[in-house]
Amino acid sequence: MVNIQKSIPNVLTIAGSDPCAGAGIQADIKTISACGCYAVSVITALTAQNTRGVSHIHRLPVSIVWKQLKALADDTRINAVKIGMLPDTAIVENIVKAIDQFSLGNIVLDPVMVSSSGKPLIDPAALVALKSSLAPKATLITPNLDEANILLKETIHKEKLGHYTQKLAMTLGTSVLLKGGHLAGNTTTDTLFDIGTETLYSFKSERIKTKNLHGTGCTLSSSIASYLASGHPLPEAVGLAKEYIQQAIVHARHLNAGSGNGPLHHFWKQDF
Incomplete structure (x- = not known):
């Protein structure tokens, strides 16, 4: 009897880049990997930041964002999508177009609006597009209280x-x-x-009680997307993601990665 192994699900993260790797694309890739999936990514913006805050944001041209999306969709089966930082309206509209054109599902939208240090991460027009066009296509949206307000x-x-x-x-x-x-x-x-x-x-x-909470929203949303990609129903996926992130926060005490709001320990399950 041939033992056919189930394929590892592919999870796409669409977000900004964080060079200190506590949030954004880098945190998403670590989370998706730790949750048993294969991560692919589309970068929407480059940032200059560390654990003490964001000093600069460079929005990528929408044409580059679209080319990243199309290149992946043409070649890779996407089982779930986590969406984070979408800085302008054109990028939001292109994400909506991609969802329709490439039949993307299991979409978790983290409505990133302001960095933990207070830096605006989305313009007002893009927020309107996010609410009217993108949110209804999502499986789940994950706002914090400030974003919900x-x-x-x-x-x-x-x-x-x-x-x-x-x-x-x-x-x-x-x-x-x-x-x-x-x-x-x-x-x-x-x-x-x-x-x-x-x-x-x-x-x-x-x-x-910890100073390591940088990127908790990114980590939670990408872990939910990973569990959805693995076939868990929504409430179960959220519960598993909550368990994962709680331990990532607990084990972050072993990290020494900056003097400010430090990152989570995404690979806490591994014994280093």
């Missing part, structure tokens, strides 16, 4: 996270994982509304 144009109250998660899902036409890490307390709560089943889920984690 912008997307809903109202202030979210911690006592009604489930209500606002569902409202955001209905507004954008896709499932939403509202990340509650910015709230105070010894635990953090992320709330998922699965628009397909109209079911609300809550994921609680112990808050870890």
